[in-house]
Amino acid sequence: MSIGKDVPMSEIRLGIIGLGVMGRRTLDVAVGHPDFTVVRASDVTETDPGVPFTTNPEEIVTAADVDAVYIATPPAFHADLAVTALRSGKAVFCEKPLAVSLADAQRMLDAATETGLANAVNFALSDRNAVRYVAEADLGTVRGVDIRTQFPRWPRDFQATATWLAGRDQGGFVREVLSHFVYLTDRIAGPLTAVETSVDYSDGPDGTGSEVAARGLLRAGDVPVHVSAMSGLAGPELYEWVIWGTRRSFMLRNWAQLFVTEGGEWQPVELRGESGSEHSRLTLFAEAIRGGKSADLADFAAGYRVQRAIEAFHGLQA
Ligand SMILES: NC(=O)c1ccc[n+]([C@@H]2O[C@H](COP(=O)([O-])OP(=O)(O)OC[C@H]3O[C@@H](n4cnc5c(N)ncnc54)[C@H](O)[C@@H]3O)[C@@H](O)[C@H]2O)c1
The missing domain is CATH 3.30.360.10 (Dihydrodipicolinate Reductase; domain 2)
Structure with a gap:
């Protein structure tokens, strides 16, 4: 899982989508994180995050100057954004739950598998x-x-x-x-x-x-x-x-x-030892982008398995 040799070892250009409770929290952590430079951010609601901003998230997932995307919208929007980002050559760190249906979660897993790009889900317990x-x-x-x-x-x-x-x-x-x-x-x-x-x-x-x-x-x-x-x-x-x-x-x-x-x-x-945080999971995401793999960071395959179990509660299991 790597986005390849074009990514500078010192700086991964990150785009952030969704600037609510979680997006703001991660934005604050990412701007001070040594592995990342936050180059763009997006929300459908006008706001000033202190980095170049657009109300059109599509611009972030297709932008040439973005190496990796963090998605913190409500879950119904995760799938389209993550799939477009992966198919545009970007690594994706997505908030949980992966999606709101097993079909969407499957699309996300397929895009991750087919592109071979780094993919991660922000389960807060993963690196506790x-x-x-x-x-x-x-x-x-x-x-x-x-x-x-x-x-x-x-x-x-x-x-x-x-x-x-x-x-x-x-x-x-x-x-x-x-x-x-x-x-x-x-x-x-x-x-x-x-x-x-x-x-x-x-x-x-x-x-x-x-x-x-x-x-x-x-x-x-x-x-x-x-x-x-x-x-x-x-x-x-x-x-x-x-x-x-x-x-x-x-x-x-x-x-x-x-x-x-x-x-x-x-x-x-x-x-x-460290108790786990948005900072440490961003570090693990950077390692995944550079080709590493840690059991302490959930990937889309794990996110898909979780989706299968939780959607069963809503009677939606395939
Ligand atoms: N990992 C964790 O511990 C943790 C904790 C809380 C929430 N979450 C997850 O984070 C995600 C966001 O939750 P939240 O509590 O921040 O919600 P929120 O409602 O506070 O924030 C969502 C933001 O996304 C924006 N948005 C809505 N549709 C959008 C779109 N299509 N494109 C761009 N922006 C859009 C909204 O305007 C809002 O600012 C959810 O998936 C949630 O489950 C994870």
């Missing part, structure tokens, strides 16, 4: 020290995984302006949050297939609102993966992922707190 710790630990035989998330309010406060998250066509916590934990389970336990999945909507099956509850049984090979997620309830916001092994089990709570048990009470794990 907690995740590396679990990946390297001796669990014995893995007997099961539990994923539990709950949200007092959906969308959450930090994304209150991202109104698409409340809609069924591209929002909902299954795509927005469960995708991270499906990615993590795929990474640690292997590719998932859906056995039984369902969601509830507060405005009924024919409404437009995103789900308020999701539950399911998936399997990573023989390993059962139980999912339970709810929104609009009295209680703390919670993100809990537990992997049960015969030798030891781990619980990752609220993204970064890792606990272990070898039979007794959960004990906190003292983690060392």
